[in-house]
Amino acid sequence: MNVYLDYSATTPIKPEVLEAMMPFLTQQYGNPSSLHSFGRESRKAVDNARDQIAKTLNASPDEIFFTGGGSEADNWAIKGTAYALKSKGRHIITTAIEHHAVLHACEYLEKEGFQVTYLPVDENGLISLDDLKNAIKSDTILISVMYANNEIGTIQPIEEIGRIAREHRVLFHTDAVQAYGHLEMDTKNLPVDMISISAHKLYGPKGVGALYLRKGVRIHNLIHGGGQEKKKRAGTENIAGIVGFGKAAELAYIDVETHDQRLTALRDDLKNQLMEAIPYTRLNGHPERRLCNNVNLSFEFIEGESMLLSLDMVGIGASSGSACTSGSLDPSHVLLAIGLSHEIAHGSLRLTLGDMTTQEEIDYVVKQLPPIVQRLRDMSPLYEQ
Amino acid sequence: MNVYLDYSATTPIKPEVLEAMMPFLTQQYGNPSSLHSFGRESRKAVDNARDQIAKTLNASPDEIFFTGGGSEADNWAIKGTAYALKSKGRHIITTAIEHHAVLHACEYLEKEGFQVTYLPVDENGLISLDDLKNAIKSDTILISVMYANNEIGTIQPIEEIGRIAREHRVLFHTDAVQAYGHLEMDTKNLPVDMISISAHKLYGPKGVGALYLRKGVRIHNLIHGGGQEKKKRAGTENIAGIVGFGKAAELAYIDVETHDQRLTALRDDLKNQLMEAIPYTRLNGHPERRLCNNVNLSFEFIEGESMLLSLDMVGIGASSGSACTSGSLDPSHVLLAIGLSHEIAHGSLRLTLGDMTTQEEIDYVVKQLPPIVQRLRDMSPLYEQ
Amino acid sequence: MMYSEKVMDHFTNPRNVGEIADADAIGQVGNPKCGDIMKMYFKIENDVIVDVKFKTFGCGSAIASSSMATELIKGKTIDEALALSNRAVADALDGLPPAKMHCSVLAEEAIKSAMFDFAQRHKRDFEGLKGYQPPTGDEDHHDHGEEE
Amino acid sequence: MMYSEKVMDHFTNPRNVGEIADADAIGQVGNPKCGDIMKMYFKIENDVIVDVKFKTFGCGSAIASSSMATELIKGKTIDEALALSNRAVADALDGLPPAKMHCSVLAEEAIKSAMFDFAQRHKRDFEGLKGYQPPTGDEDHHDHGEEE
């Protein structure tokens, strides 16, 4: 049996999404910037995708700018704001548990003369609003707090953060790459200025993302050149990718509530059964304020990669920490930030569910995982019966 | 009859290329950063594509870094070098006829405190090596000269430029987005440090490019984040796009000479017949040192967009100036740089040929274009019989 | 760039193309540098436009605007012609893309320029020319409507 | 991360897992902070390793390296065991990914650490331990082999 439980790393493309993309991988190859008919269909397709995404965010289409992925959107929002406002101030506030696309962009800016405050989080992964308020200085130009965490699924109080940002007239960016497709976001009510999203997390293609940029917010470009994306993001558009993103976004928000309920039930079943079956286990992330598809557990005395390997051998695809860094064995910065010791952080497992996940798959994992943990514990010098 | 003669704007994806991509748009959706089997095939596919491209450049695979397109590669090379070397110097040399991805990146850097010299070109679009030598100063950190121009097809003396750059220990970047796929580039012999390329110009998908970065050359990242691309370009890889790029590159270089000869013959036939049939016409770009697929003609007394519209009505897709700016009617900076007056620059037409171009198509254009030009001239207040 | 069918029709079959040898008024606006020149020739009898022709160097929407504008004012009085706004031309064409609205402005201006010529030749004053300043070549360098 | 079949075999069916209650020598290296601890137990008779067991907290290649290393030295003399290099362990596993070479280093070091323990207990000197410094906990913070 093959069970993919790594939907937060990436998702398969839905058949309807691929179908929408296919014309643009075959006959409809024109460049949208071209005047001729070959290009016109491409232009329409990009406009349509922009409308589809705008609708899901209750935004105006001209607030949506396509990028080459979530990381580019994050880098653009952060560096673009920093460079645009550097004469106003050089202080940025973010959190200790951001995705590396945000963290490393901030660290880069630190080397370039900016100051960055990394807000700590509590044991559930939540930032404190008081910490945030205290961190804001007269030269703070940007607050960047992720909507939901990719490792532990914790959902931040984005609306409250946004209100604080507004009060202090500081721009607010949120990395919603994991939240988008799961949570409703209404930009007419949500006080956010920039939102990063990425197609491949919601059954769209890899290599395409977008930045929502509230009307009137001016940041520098990250990629200069041709006049695409209203001169804010140059480069011949990835039409097929953009069309797929639009379709995927539309599908995700057709009935996001049912999606949420179904996944939440499966998630809780998986989590509860595993925690019952395996002693010395803790749940990472907030018990309630968490993504409907995220289970993150730490099993004491064992190490994550050997668990992943063992799971892989029985056909289960999972992740320990974030997929982006699992090539290295450095313990996840997120797990350390919620207070886990290095040893325990190393023994963490992330199982993320998706639209194709079935109860049967959950049951299979619940059957397979406990003996794997036991076998590795039996081999571990840290484990004493 | 539908005749696409805008291959320099973008190309259709070849069936073999799409076939190679399909698995990664369907079952093989794993994230290459994941440890499990779902991700492993993706990892292999990216590695294979990197090998394919490295081979065409006679480079090592670890000198190839995938990006979200040619514009990103250009921006990365230029800004990445500028920021990395800014303590060494702040002077950059480029040309007046670069693609906007290079020009606007340079203009942006000027606002950020860098100095940029824009080398002029002669009436054929060639820079002067003496001008280049004279422009180099003690604080010059980068020379960026495009391999072949996207509008007029002129091919620069890249090897000589590279040798001058080496002598002066200045990094040398070339935007080869138009040249790649047509011209042989052997990085073992060519003294270049960085090369930008883009898949959609050689029958690969849109939204994927690459930067060749010679081993040992250190520039700053443009997109920070996860550890992809040896930590030089973050973001979940566009696997399908990368696979398509690899395949397209391989195909392009299987028999690049035959490709060149065939297109050169068609190109010259098209150019000669049109110049014979239509008076007051000039060829733009170098008569010999030009891309095998580029015809660029100026027809006096008329304006480009109305020509494109008329051609479109008979099924012919072409471009006037670069596709990226044809939304605006500003005359092409390239045509002005080779000395054309504004009026004449406005009346220019670019016809770019490709692998699917046939003699029949050429004949069709030769039949259709002259009456179109005549009709527009008859309507023009600038034209006197 | 997506033009309406009306625009395409007037671009493909422009009405009133040509010159009038003994025109009573001639107006020319635009600048070859910008890629657009519009020239209009008028026959005027008793302040009524009995004939009008144009020649245009410019984009598709400039040609269509010339064609439509000349159609709209043929047979009209000078005052009616001066009242023609660029928006009316654009509307009659079922709209123009935002970046192309200025092409219709050229048509409005070409008419005004010709009527100014007529007024000068006959030492006349027209309500619609109040405050009118004839364009002076290079200055008429219009914004190409690019978005920032 | 692509492991050879040999690695997967030794990871799935590790040889010599366990402890030896009355071991003649024990070696432990690694650091739980880094996510890897390797502990080896030896029975030694006449300077020959008659039995060896290990326990490992670590990644797949650490477990496979422990298994392979213990196999390679079982029945060998102390001198032979001390001559075992991490590369020999990796080679016996048909190679390890570059970022995982240090896991085989742990195996080499666990053996050295145990032989040092044996040498100390019996006040012996071994050629292969010349210049050997036992690891001191926190300092043994290895580079995780990430590329820059």
Ligand SMILES: Cc1ncc(COP(=O)(O)O)c(C=O)c1O
């Ligand atoms: C010379 C040149 N450089 C850069 C680019 C930009 O490449 P891309 O469209 O892949 O961003 C293009 C084409 O648009 C080009 O012709």
Ligand SMILES: Cc1ncc(COP(=O)(O)O)c(C=O)c1O
């Ligand atoms: C929270 C978060 N931000 C950003 C990213 C980066 O997105 P992408 O992989 O599309 O570059 C990811 C996923 O990798 C993510 O989970």
Ligand code: FES
């Ligand atoms: S004449 Fe139409 S763009 Fe200027």
Ligand code: FES
């Ligand atoms: S033990 Fe294998 S990575 Fe450190």
